[in-house]
Amino acid sequence: MISIDALKFDEKGLIPAIVTDASTGKVLMLAYMNRESLEISMKKQLTCFWSRSRQELWLKGETSGNYQHIVSIATDCDRDTLLVRVNADGPACHLGTTSCFEYPVFESDENHAFSYEMLYELIKGRKTNQKEGSYTTYLFNKGLDKILKKVGEESTEVIIAAKAEDKKETVYEIADLAYHVMVLMIEAGISLDDITKELASRHVIDKKVKQEKMT
Numbered sequence: 001m002i003s004i005d006a007l008k009f010d011e012k013g014l015i016p017a018i019v020t021d022a023s024t025g026k027v028l029m030l031a032y033m034n035r036e037s038l039e040i041s042m043k044k045q046l047t048c049f050w051s052r053s054r055q056e057l058w059l060k061g062e063t064s065g066n067y068q069h070i071v072s073i074a075t076d077c078d079r080d081t082l083l084v085r086v087n088a089d090g091p092a093c094h095l096g097t098t099s100c101f102e103y104p105v106f107e108s109d110e111n112h113a114f115s116y117e118m119l120y121e122l123i124k125g126r127k128t129n130q131k132e133g134s135y136t137t138y139l140f141n142k143g144l145d146k147i148l149k150k151v152g153e154e155s156t157e158v159i160i161a162a163k164a165e166d167k168k169e170t171v172y173e174i175a176d177l178a179y180h181v182m183v184l185m186i187e188a189g190i191s192l193d194d195i196t197k198e199l200a201s202r203h204v205i206d207k208k209v210k211q212e213k214m215t
Contacts, residue, residue, distance in 0.1 A: 002075055002079070006075075007079050008080040009035065013035065014032040014033065014050060015034075016030060016080075016082065017030070017031050017032065017033045017047075017049065017081075017084050018030055018081065018082065018083050019068060019086055020084070021085075021088065022087050024196070026098070027099060027101055028086070028098070029092040029100040030100070031047075031058075033082065036050075037050045037057055037058075040057070040059070042073070045070045046060070047060040047067075047068040047086060061090075066092070068087070068088050068092070069088075071086060071087060072084075123136055123179075123182050124186050126140065127140045127186055136183060140186075140187065147180070151184055157177075158170065158173045160173075
């Protein structure tokens with residue numbers, strides 16, 4: 001563990017803190033801490049910053065209720081920046097968005113990043129802004145029964161591929177299943193955060209299996 005004494009605060013006694021979602025890795029915000037706010041953050045396990053505009057300590061969520069529960073704090077190789085991983089109770093931005101970084105400045109036409117969040121939003125867009133000829137739009141128009149049928153079919157395809165021990169085909173079919181499950185999630189009003197929180201709440205993944213009595 002790196003001690004606070006090893007950190008390099010600037011001439012104003014501040015150190016930048018990059019806050020990310022512990023589950024998704026998404027950058028939520030950038031703020032500053034001084035030694036006191038960092039100590040409070042570690043003690044309360046809630047993010048506390050130094051407001052440069054108000055010149056006072058600022059416990060995130062104290063007025064909004066959008067607390068950020070700290071999972072871990074790390075520093076970089078130069079010891080002059082903090083990376084704070086959190087589980088957030090609500091939006092990080094005062095404008096009500098999940099992240100403060102929601103405003104594109106540049107996007108490459110050649111290099112594309114994939115994320116489940118991006119795919120989810122793309123599928124969701126096919127429901128709210130329907131596109132002619134889109135398979136996803138077709139599924140939403142057909143309704144829940146059609147979507148459930150496709151989830152069932154894709155589940156079967158995964159089983160068949162896995163049983164054949166065909167890794168490439170199994171990966172392909174799992175990807176198909178994941179896509180159709182996302183369609184179902186959107187149809188049912190279930191967000192990625194809902195699933196993430198449910199999984200995070202399960203502290204014990206492996207449950208004891210009841211052994212059948214030998215007869």
